[in-house]
Amino acid sequence: LIFMLTFRSFVLFYLSVTSCSYTPILRTHPFTCLRNYSNSSTNMTRFLIYADKTPNSVIIPYPGWTSARVLGDITYIILSEVMGYSAVLFDTPSLLDEQILNYVAGCLDPDDPLCKRQDTEHPQVHFTLESGERSNTRVRELPEDVRPSLLSVLSYRRTGQWFVWSDIVQSGLDSASHLALDYHRFYNATSFTPHVFFDSYTQVLDYLPPGSIVPCSRMGADSMHFRNTSLYTSVTNDAGVQCQNDTVWFSPACRANPSTCVPLLLQYNFDIAMQLAFFLNMPLAIILVGPGASGGYAEYYRAVRACRLIFGWYQPDDTLVGEPGRTPTLLVLPR
Numbered sequence: 001l002i003f004m005l006t007f008r009s010f011v012l013f014y015l016s017v018t019s020c021s022y023t024p025i026l027r028t029h030p031f032t033c034l035r036n037y038s039n040s041s042t043n044m045t046r047f048l049i050y051a052d053k054t055p056n057s058v059i060i061p062y063p064g065w066t067s068a069r070v071l072g073d074i075t076y077i078i079l080s081e082v083m084g085y086s087a088v089l090f091d092t093p094s095l096l097d098e099q100i101l102n103y104v105a106g107c108l109d110p111d112d113p114l115c116k117r118q119d120t121e122h123p124q125v126h127f128t129l130e131s132g133e134r135s136n137t138r139v140r141e142l143p144e145d146v147r148p149s150l151l152s153v154l155s156y157r158r159t160g161q162w163f164v165w166s167d168i169v170q171s172g173l174d175s176a177s178h179l180a181l182d183y184h185r186f187y188n189a190t191s192f193t194p195h196v197f198f199d200s201y202t203q204v205l206d207y208l209p210p211g212s213i214v215p216c217s218r219m220g221a222d223s224m225h226f227r228n229t230s231l232y233t234s235v236t237n238d239a240g241v242q243c244q245n246d247t248v249w250f251s252p253a254c255r256a257n258p259s260t261c262v263p264l265l266l267q268y269n270f271d272i273a274m275q276l277a278f279f280l281n282m283p284l285a286i287i288l289v290g291p292g293a294s295g296g297y298a299e300y301y302r303a304v305r306a307c308r309l310i311f312g313w314y315q316p317d318d319t320l321v322g323e324p325g326r327t328p329t330l331l332v333l334p335r
Helices: 066-082 097-105 133-141 166-174 201-207 229-236 270-279 298-306
Strands: 002-007 010-015 025-027 058-062 087-091 162-165 262-266 284-288 310-312 328-330
Touching: 058 066, 058 097, 066 087, 097 133, 162 166, 166 328, 201 262, 201 284, 201 298, 229 270, 262 270, 262 298, 270 284
Parallel strands: 058 087, 262 284, 262 310
Antiparallel strands: 002 010, 010 025, 025 087, 162 310, 162 328
């Protein structure tokens, strides 16, 4: 179902997508940035011409995370104001990058890796701008006849990006032991007891709603959250890869006494976190949270805001920016 309405002098097209919990919007950009720029001598608007001879606007992906929106804005300016194309933004709050990939492939259901319903002649999005692990998995699942041949990927570092709230860092500095909790050496369990500045892992587990935690048993080789326990054991000689209740893994530094573990909440890269915890002798209780029903990691971010823990994050994501009285502080790890 497609219908059109006018709002503040620009046009919005609403698409009903029954397989998602959100409604993507096709819209033009509300601002003109290059007011004095003329894209051609005739200043005529250009379109994409489909095989059925119909003119179509260039559809630019505009998903919910910050860097993708910045790239979408830049792409819109270049295509619309510089090159003279009719362009629209595919505006969606979803953080599931593989859904954009499905739309580019011509799949009508953004959540179907088999692309059973498709219209490759009229794709809902024309290209990707940023793709992550989920898209890398999805592109291998799609049928070969609709699989995109090129895939743009995220170009900023997300591996080993752990953060601590600034008020926790300050409490460590103000303590009698003067711990710098934004530096990995002060988590070495041989010399320090950093857990006293954090919530217990049980408090974090109690806060997370049922179903939000990714079970360790679902982190096999066919999963985007592959723990790769065999590699971990081969490089560490630690066979303790089992998770307690299939939800939390304790590093060797606190495994004998989990009450001394510092909770580490992650969205991805569980395997790397296990190795870092081992080699840096950090007492960590590692928990992985999924994107949730909305695809926006709402449960993850609520827990990060509410609990005292170490958390995975990355810049330029702005989801945790602007918290009153505190900021995410990078925990410095070896490079």
